[in-house]
Amino acid sequence: MRGCGRAGKVRGVGARCYWLLALIGAVLVAGCSGRHDTVADRAFATAGAGPYVVVLGTAQDGGQPQAGTPPGPAWSPERRRYVTSLAIVDPVTRERWLFEATPDFREQLHALDRLAPSAAGVPGLTAIFVTHAHVGHYTGLLHLGREVIGARRVPVYAMPRMRAFLSAHGPWDQLVRLENIVLRELADGVTIRLNERVSVTPFRVPHRDEYSETVGFRISGPARTVIFLPDIDKWERWDEQGTRIEDVVRDADVAYLDATFYRDGEVPGRAMSEIPHPFIVETMLRFARAPASERAKIRFIHFNRTNPVAFPSAERSAVERAGFRVANMLEVVPL
Ligand SMILES: [Zn+2]
Numbered sequence: 001m002r003g004c005g006r007a008g009k010v011r012g013v014g015a016r017c018y019w020l021l022a023l024i025g026a027v028l029v030a031g032c033s034g035r036h037d038t039v040a041d042r043a044f045a046t047a048g049a050g051p052y053v054v055v056l057g058t059a060q061d062g063g064q065p066q067a068g069t070p071p072g073p074a075w076s077p078e079r080r081r082y083v084t085s086l087a088i089v090d091p092v093t094r095e096r097w098l099f100e101a102t103p104d105f106r107e108q109l110h111a112l113d114r115l116a117p118s119a120a121g122v123p124g125l126t127a128i129f130v131t132h133a134h135v136g137h138y139t140g141l142l143h144l145g146r147e148v149i150g151a152r153r154v155p156v157y158a159m160p161r162m163r164a165f166l167s168a169h170g171p172w173d174q175l176v177r178l179e180n181i182v183l184r185e186l187a188d189g190v191t192i193r194l195n196e197r198v199s200v201t202p203f204r205v206p207h208r209d210e211y212s213e214t215v216g217f218r219i220s221g222p223a224r225t226v227i228f229l230p231d232i233d234k235w236e237r238w239d240e241q242g243t244r245i246e247d248v249v250r251d252a253d254v255a256y257l258d259a260t261f262y263r264d265g266e267v268p269g270r271a272m273s274e275i276p277h278p279f280i281v282e283t284m285l286r287f288a289r290a291p292a293s294e295r296a297k298i299r300f301i302h303f304n305r306t307n308p309v310a311f312p313s314a315e316r317s318a319v320e321r322a323g324f325r326v327a328n329m330l331e332v333v334p335l
Pocket residue numbers: 060061134136137230231302
């Protein structure tokens with residue numbers, strides 16, 4: 001059986017390891033109801049000293065529930081989902097890196113503070129990485145500005161068009177001018193070493209690039225590699241550019257993949273061809289013949305309000321029965 005530690009430096013994560021992760025996830029999710037301090041203590045005790053990825057949000061850009069949702073059960077606190085975001089935590093150096101600055105930045109920074117408090121003041125982020133200029137992925141940067149935190153020189157890693165966009169348009173340009181943030185370069189396929197144990201490599205993907213390029217991230221630690229790919233057009237468009245999602249998943253241990261929609265036609269009154277994403281049913285089909293160990297690496301994330309997989313449902317059960325996973329708030333993946 002494959003181990004969980006450094007000695008178990010393997011592509012697949014063993015069953016024992018997943019039991020441990022499931023336990024951590026269950027404890028952490030239970031903590032959402034209010035027992036945060038105990039939960040954070042347990043998380044550190046269980047996760048040990050290794051760096052890890054933690055999920056801070058799973059919803060599509062509009063969050064859950066979205067603006068305009070009529071009063072009803074969708075507004076109950078247990079149905080709330082923050083916009084898709086991850087963090088890397090290194091408990092040894094006490095560094096924290098945030099992936100995406102979402103409209104739920106306030107709550108997500110708070111969740112991170114409870115899980116892994118920073119010794120480096122506010123916001124206590126070593127850097128922020130952003131995938132692209134759609135509303136759910138960068139607008140939380142405003143919390144770093146003069147009206148809120150008034151941060152000092154928080155590094156924000158972004159691709160060239162994204163940096164130009166932030167530098168040239170208000171209100172983002174004020175963050176740059178006042179040095180609340182400092183923009184740092186990302187380049188397609190160029191690895192950035194975060195510290196001795198963790199590195200991040202951006203890779204470009206096809207998406208609606210109105211204001212910026214779009215990237216996914218490959219996050220590598222001492223034992224594991226995690227893919228973060230919250231937004232992409234259809235897999236076939238990536239195929240045309242020479243990259244197959246199957247190969248990307250094969251070379252990783254865990255892959256958080258765009259699961260905006262479950263299937264065609266789920267958004268009434270909208271032409272879904274204008275907002276292309278790989279439907280979950282399409283991703284499941286592509287991996288239907290893959291080994292179960294490959295399907296088990298995939299964790300769906302970035303759920304639109306219409307996606308039934310975000311909550312207990314027949315569709316979610318079908319996804320899990322087929323061997324795929326669904327990302328949960330505060331789940332931890334040791335790197
Ligand atoms: Zn998005």
